[in-house]
Amino acid sequence: MSASLSIAGAEEVQKLRQHAYRIRRNALLMGEVQGQGYVGQALGVADVLAVAYFRHLKFRADDPEWEGRDRFLLSIGHYAIALYAALIEAGIVLESEIENYGSDDSILPMSGMATYTPGMEITGGSLGHGLGIGVGMALGLKRKGSDSYIYNLLSDGELNEGSTWEAAASASHWKLNNLIAIVDVNDQQADERSSKVLNYEPIADRWTAFGWETWRVNGNDLEELVRAFDSAVSSQSDKPRVIICDTLMGRGVPLLETREKTHFIRVDEDEWSLALKQLDDVYGIK
Template identity: 70%
Template sequence: MTVSATNMPVAELSRRAYNIRRHALKMGQVQGQGYVGQALGVADVLAVSYFRALTYRPGEPEWEGRDRFLLSIGHYAIALYAALIEAGVIPLEELETYGSDDSRLPMSGMASYTPGMEISGGSLGQGLGIAVGMGLGLKRKGTGQFVYNLMSDGELGEGSTWEAAASAAHWKLDNLITIVDFNNQQADGPSTQVLGMGDIAAKFAAFGWHAQFVDGNDMEALVEAFDKARELDDPRPRVIVADTLMGRGVPFLEEREKTHFIRVDEDEWDKAIEVLDAGYAAAAA
């Protein structure tokens, strides 16, 4: 079965995002820790990516006709696994193996282990360069596939990111869509304080990109931005800067001062899932 870009309604996308958050929390519970804050924050972006934008075959993750989705930020693997589970690429029962020996779901994403994982991200600042190479290759082959690259705001401090951005504009890669998860958190503190980048969308625009800045937890805004990025008649590469909230959907995690790597007390995992369930039920009522 081929999943193609669809007009899936916002309500259904919101349900998918809720499921992605729930899968991530269940995986975090397996190990008692993890980059759960990022997964909760970026779940809406992933729901729109896999259930609105991308063309792929869940049972054939290396199908040549697929759009490519690159996870530049390897430590967000728990988020992508949750999306791949929801998309049917990875069986739900594998969730219980997260981070365990011989699991296909290691704590940092590795393409050699996991179906649907296009690259081994984690040496930050590399994903956009790889995406440029893939986009250029697909253009030269004359195929119509898109390359999506999910990266973090912290990666914008890497010079390789801006070399790749300049190259993408030079080669007029209108098949490249980058999503920057602007959650203003990295290991050493808020990204705006570690190395403030100012107006990120304006910087990409200055490098020759079509740039949009959206609330990354507003499903309607994301749908509009993703649709525009894909349908735009413009020779420039596209970037969507998504302003997300770490821990989204679980208020007591949203409010924690440090959310880059979350350790949750054993009794709090079930509480987090209960709060998430209750919040979704109230919003869907």
């Protein structure tokens, strides 16, 4: 572990919990604006984003294109509402933009596009391309002598794509130890459960076989996430790193946690306020 990174105590974990709460709340508020959105994924991955942005990423909220920043790549473009929620919490995007979510000329379109949103590094519309872009960025940073990291959030469904595994092989070949992939495993995609469309288990062994350092954690457990991210960043290995995060879509809102779900969780008009109330109750917010 680097000298600048102290072991997370109970107080820091509590701070991360509050960041995760506000990320979830931001996502629900944006979903309410349009009456829709991939809020299930946002609720599921909020803890991952909290640890990434508020324990590890180097960034300047007032200068999103600062050369010394770490790059966070959203390969799964339909998770944009989740990343927007984190960018708002980080102060990179103004909170007032929530009310413009998904509207014409908004800087927060419903699918993430780099040309629109400060802090959105890539356009991740077609799935399976983010890790390849991340490999190119990581290789470029290495050749420039930069100490910045590339973080790439991708989904279990993207493991169906051959391009993802080509990128994984390339990262190992080039010894890109400045590349950290984060796989959100919620076992959901458009046509069926991800594991039934194309079984990805044993997922950790597959990444290890491709030459990656591998961690698998409960992606809704902040302490597990902190340990995995800390280990990935502090490792002295020359291998790329992957953190496999098992998450629950709808996490933090009981009515959505238990709802039958696929790629998209439907939230009825009268349920948005209830979802917000349940989130507040889970986090003990009065």
